[in-house]
Amino acid sequence: MKIERFRKFKTKNFYPTELGKPEHHIDNELSMAVRAGNRIFLRGQTGFDLEGNFHGEGDAAKQADNACRCVKQLIEEAGGTVNDICKMTVYLLNREDRSKVYPVIAEHFKDVYPCSTGLIVSGLAMPEMLMEIDVEAVISDSAND
Template sequence: MSQPTHTRIRMFNTRDTYPNQTLDNDLCQAVRAGNTVYVRGQVGTDFEGRLVGLGDAGAQAAQAMKNVKQLLEEAGSDMSHIVKTTTYLIDPRYREPVYQEVGKWLKGVFPISTGLVVSALGQPQWLMEIDVIAVIPDGWKPDQA
């Protein structure tokens, strides 16, 4: 097997994360390839699989952005490096609460953004999903706490 050209963050198998579906896919929550970080679509579920904000798109967006922040940090990046977001909503009426929440996390970042309304997401209780791409500046180092 060849050596990967990227770092996989939080690998998992879908048989564990979607027990109500018959799946067997090896995936990860984020990938760092060089200075670019790709974050898988995040929803209102924490990393222990607990849904936050049943029926509340804004609360789900807050949890999704908390996940994004954590994944970027695990990849050696931070929120200021986000260059692209794609947001998926199952109802256009969720646009304001979701974008208001996402906007709090991205104040001063100025990424490009695509928003889509889709018929459904991977689980019926999910109202929104967001994925991001971040580019880490050359020579940037995370703050040492």
């Protein structure tokens, strides 16, 4: 099975400099998306765009909008479409943000019907993150559509 990695990055170069520290303290080599055969796995998407700029500080809906746009772009770069999304996991810091985040997700993924799990968590990787979306997709075999 062929494995392709898209948008490789080093965390120390991607994330903004932490207050009072010359560089980010974590030095991992990661990919934004990995395609293994016909499966696509995405890195959790948040308010960070694909260049490392943060959008929607203090606004879970704006972060969700950015995350959904990134999901679409990454899926397409890996050779799929949003219709190939099978599983979506949504992480929220605040239960009350469900009413803000889920309508944004519904707008971006109308008529896709993925399986979805929503979790309320005590924290995410960076303090400005209020939500995160994790996505797995399977590119359909055109012979079996």
